[in-house]
Amino acid sequence: MFYQIKCSWCGKHMGTKEDAGSDFADKLKSMGLPVISHCICPDCSKKALEDAESNMKRKPQ
Ligand SMILES: [Zn+2]
Numbered sequence: 128m129f130y131q132i133k134c135s136w137c138g139k140h141m142g143t144k145e146d147a148g149s150d151f152a153d154k155l156k157s158m159g160l161p162v163i164s165h166c167i168c169p170d171c172s173k174k175a176l177e178d179a180e181s182n183m184k185r186k187p188q
Pocket residue numbers: 134135136137138139167168169170171172
């Protein structure tokens with residue numbers, strides 16, 4: 128059973144991940160829905176980290 132992996136920030140396709148399968152994934156598959164696992168790509172994780180850091184610096188005292 129393969130999951131499609133997509134970046135939840137930019138929607139970039141990041142390949143597939145093999146999984147032993149779960150009841151939830153089997154249910155989606157039986158309904159004809161794609162099984163997609165959302166994560167974050169390296170570009171977006173860098174950006175998210177930079178944003179978080181600048182937010183901390185900007186924090187009002
Ligand atoms: Zn991304």
